[in-house]
Amino acid sequence: MSEPGSRGPQRSTKGVRAKSRPADRIFLGLSTGSAASIMVILAGVALFLIIQAVPAIMADWQTNPDLTSGPTGGYANFWTYVGPLIWGTLFASAIALVVGAPIAIGIALFISHYAPRRLAGILGYLVDLLAAVPSIVFGLWGIIVIRPFLLPLSDWLNTYLGWIPLFGGQVSTTGSTILAGAVVLAVMILPIITSISREIFLQTPRLHEEAALALGATKWEMIKMAVFPYGRSGVISATLLGLGRALGETMAIALIISPAILVSVRMLTEGENSQTIAANIALNFPIATTLQREALIGTGLLLFVISLAVNMVARIIAGRAGKGALRKRKKMLAQLPPSDPSTVLAVDDVLARKSPAVHTEGADDPEPEIDREEREGKDA
Amino acid sequence: MKLKNVAAVGSLALVTALALSACASGSGSSETPAASATPTTAAVDSTLTGTITAGGSSAQANAQAAWTSAFTAQAKGVTINYDKSQGSGGGVTNWLAGSYDFAGSDSPLKEDQAATAQTLCGPGGGINLPIYLDGVAVIYNLPGVKELNLSSATIAKIFSLQITTWNDPAIAAENPDATLPATQITTVTRSDGSGTTTNFTNYLSQTQPSIWTNPPSNAWPIAGSSAQQGGSGVVNTVKAGEGTIGYADHSAIGELSSANIQVGTGTDFVPFSAEGASNAFTEAAATVDTGVEGDLAQKIDYTKITDADAYPIPLISYAILCTTFPDEAQSTLTKAYISFIASEVGQEVAAKNAGSAPIPADMLSQIATSLELVK
Numbered sequence: 001m002s003e004p005g006s007r008g009p010q011r012s013t014k015g016v017r018a019k020s021r022p023a024d025r026i027f028l029g030l031s032t033g034s035a036a037s038i039m040v041i042l043a044g045v046a047l048f049l050i051i052q053a054v055p056a057i058m059a060d061w062q063t064n065p066d067l068t069s070g071p072t073g074g075y076a077n078f079w080t081y082v083g084p085l086i087w088g089t090l091f092a093s094a095i096a097l098v099v100g101a102p103i104a105i106g107i108a109l110f111i112s113h114y115a116p117r118r119l120a121g122i123l124g125y126l127v128d129l130l131a132a133v134p135s136i137v138f139g140l141w142g143i144i145v146i147r148p149f150l151l152p153l154s155d156w157l158n159t160y161l162g163w164i165p166l167f168g169g170q171v172s173t174t175g176s177t178i179l180a181g182a183v184v185l186a187v188m189i190l191p192i193i194t195s196i197s198r199e200i201f202l203q204t205p206r207l208h209e210e211a212a213l214a215l216g217a218t219k220w221e222m223i224k225m226a227v228f229p230y231g232r233s234g235v236i237s238a239t240l241l242g243l244g245r246a247l248g249e250t251m252a253i254a255l256i257i258s259p260a261i262l263v264s265v266r267m268l269t270e271g272e273n274s275q276t277i278a279a280n281i282a283l284n285f286p287i288a289t290t291l292q293r294e295a296l297i298g299t300g301l302l303l304f305v306i307s308l309a310v311n312m313v314a315r316i317i318a319g320r321a322g323k324g325a326l327r328k329r330k331k332m333l334a335q336l337p338p339s340d341p342s343t344v345l346a347v348d349d350v351l352a353r354k355s356p357a358v359h360t361e362g363a364d365d366p367e368p369e370i371d372r373e374e375r376e377g378k379d380a
Numbered sequence: 381m382k383l384k385n386v387a388a389v390g391s392l393a394l395v396t397a398l399a400l401s402a403c404a405s406g407s408g409s410s411e412t413p414a415a416s417a418t419p420t421t422a423a424v425d426s427t428l429t430g431t432i433t434a435g436g437s438s439a440q441a442n443a444q445a446a447w448t449s450a451f452t453a454q455a456k457g458v459t460i461n462y463d464k465s466q467g468s469g470g471g472v473t474n475w476l477a478g479s480y481d482f483a484g485s486d487s488p489l490k491e492d493q494a495a496t497a498q499t500l501c502g503p504g505g506g507i508n509l510p511i512y513l514d515g516v517a518v519i520y521n522l523p524g525v526k527e528l529n530l531s532s533a534t535i536a537k538i539f540s541l542q543i544t545t546w547n548d549p550a551i552a553a554e555n556p557d558a559t560l561p562a563t564q565i566t567t568v569t570r571s572d573g574s575g576t577t578t579n580f581t582n583y584l585s586q587t588q589p590s591i592w593t594n595p596p597s598n599a600w601p602i603a604g605s606s607a608q609q610g611g612s613g614v615v616n617t618v619k620a621g622e623g624t625i626g627y628a629d630h631s632a633i634g635e636l637s638s639a640n641i642q643v644g645t646g647t648d649f650v651p652f653s654a655e656g657a658s659n660a661f662t663e664a665a666a667t668v669d670t671g672v673e674g675d676l677a678q679k680i681d682y683t684k685i686t687d688a689d690a691y692p693i694p695l696i697s698y699a700i701l702c703t704t705f706p707d708e709a710q711s712t713l714t715k716a717y718i719s720f721i722a723s724e725v726g727q728e729v730a731a732k733n734a735g736s737a738p739i740p741a742d743m744l745s746q747i748a749t750s751l752e753l754v755k
Binding site: 065066069070071073074143147148170172173174176254255258259260261262270271272282283284285286287288289290292293 | 465466467468469470473490492564566568571572573574575595597598599601603604605606607608609613616617620621622623624
């Protein structure tokens with residue numbers, strides 16, 4: 001908020017119609033400052049991570065007495081230390097996504113297309129509430145409830161599917177497995193994926209859905225043909241945002257998993273759970289010496305980069321798909337005769353972008369409308 | 381563009397969630413109130429006022445809380461903040477940065493830290509004073525087995541995963557009276573860096589260098605154990621599992637059974653007791669010559685613990701402070717507090733409230749001598 005008004009004159013040359021009053025300029029300054037502060041904060045964090053991490057990344061890990069003992073002892077260099085941690089982070093998050101994303105999308109679909117209106121409201125509220133539970137609570141819940149709960153399943157998987165590397169190895173007796181951690185992670189990312197997917201499913205153009213139903217599709221076929229293609233990119237970006245959350249999760253993982261710094265795909269063992277970056281920092285930071293702290297900050301830098309990349313990909317997918325689809329639709333509408341009633345209907349649909357949750361009543365649109373909507377649905 | 385807004389809201393939620401989790405992970409930094417303040421009659425100057433800021437070792441946390449409440453009960457104008465969330469390493473780092481009056485640490489200053497301390501404290505440097513004594517207990521959960529005797533060799537083999545079942549001949553030989561099941565052994569260790577781990581691995585590498593080949597370390601060196609966060613995490617997991625065995629500060633183990641440890645190579649297996657730890661300290665701890673006047677850094681030679689009255693795995697924790705404080709009032713205050721800790725009354729307060737063992741009287745008088753050097 002340091003440069004109020006510095007961007008004011010620039011803005012006014014772009015043709016602001018109203019006369020600029022002091023309150024306008026102050027508000028402009030404040031909001032511009034707020035926007036700028038985001039950039040400053042992000043850059044500051046990145047700079048801090050880089051400056052702090054460089055000494056540890058550059059150091060000789062085999063001879064430096066600070067690094068040869070304690071949490072960083074026994075690694076050839078920074079990259080052999082951080083490699084397994086990156087693997088662990090991605091692996092735990094991937095399991096969480098595999099477990100969590102389908103359920104989250106299922107919930108979203110139920111809320112948007114199946115549930116009675118009132119139930120949908122309550123469910124949506126509950127899912128949002130889940131996002132407000134602190135991760136330490138999830139961690140304790142994981143230790144006390146999920147760990148023992150998953151033990152019989154772990155035994156079963158190990159006994160009958162142990163030939164698959166994922167389920168192999170010496171099965172855990174305490175339950176501190178990466179599976180338990182990932183299940184809790186999955187619950188933690190549910191609200192993110194669900195709430196975004198729900199919004200996107202609700203935006204499916206009503207005409208697409210009605211067209212599908214009118215062509216004789218069952219409800220599931222309608223969802224498959226109209227809702228999923230329309231919402232695909234949105235759901236992908238929701239999932240990636242969930243992944244971003246899972247990547248950075250600390251406390252739940254630190255509390256639940258019995259970690260080791262190694263690359264392993266085993267999910268049910270006591271001693272072969274790959275540690276994640278965030279949990280490793282939390283667990284070792286208090287005891288670390290100065291250079292070890294810098295090494296831990298270095299692992300944090302890589303986590304920062306990974307999270308940033310995931311979030312950026314999510315935003316790009318969401319942005320591109322949204323923009324592309326609407327532009328395409330507008331272009332098509334422009335080619336129609338403006339007074340045609342079906343045009344009016346379609347324009348309303350695109351501009352209002354509001355459709356009720358459920359509508360099974362028969363479509364009474366004129367015939368060509370369905371044809372066009374069908375065509376558009378494929379394009380989108 | 382609604383779709384974009386949704387994504388923006390999502391990422392906002394993400395950021396908030398991350399911020400929340402960051403908050404959660406920083407919890408537990410405030411000082412804990414003492415379990416019960418014991419009214420004592422040690423010589424504390426009741427006219428003292430001021431604030432002592434310190435932090436470090438979480439092993440000392442309960443004892444520090446007890447000392448704090450006993451001390452401030454007499455010197456009402458004094459506030460003492462001991463931040464246990466820092467751990468030993470963080471405590472020393474903050475002390476070296478000049479933000480603490482003293483640091484609590486499970487290991488004395490390393491050479492480079494001692495050199496840094498000279499820039500902080502002047503040529504006198506910093507001194508390590510052993511103020512807290514406890515034992516590392518080997519805890520287990522094996523239904524039906526109430527008493528368990530273990531030698532250092534067996535412990536080393538169990539924790540290096542060479543012995544994997546409870547009915548192993550090596551364990552059976554030491555426990556002729558117990559019925560040992562064929563249960564798989566699950567070793568439970570610390571996933572976070574810890575002074576307890578340093579003490580325990582030090583014990584193993586000194587007593588059984590041929591079996592335990594890893595150097596002493598504050599991070600558990602062997603993969604394959606069930607690694608848990610914090611002493612309480614280890615205790616809870618040992619309690620919850622079956623056939624589990626772990627190590628923890630004795631003061632933190634609660635009602636769990638802990639093994640009797642063989643002293644030396646004799647036939648005596650000793651359970652933990654406060655006197656046992658004190659005896660072991662007398663027998664095995666020797667002051668290291670660090671070249672700093674008044675420094676009482678100890679080196680424990682575990683192989684010297686052979687007395688049947690001594691507990692073989694003692695754990696020492698230090699208060700580290702400057703010999704010359706930048707501020708005289710702060711010096712007087714900190715000296716008074718550490719003197720109180722290193723008095724017989726202070727040690728008794730910790731023993732009663734935190735379950736620690738008293739430091740032998742001989743060492744207490746040496747600490748008093750060292751404190752006289754502090755200006």
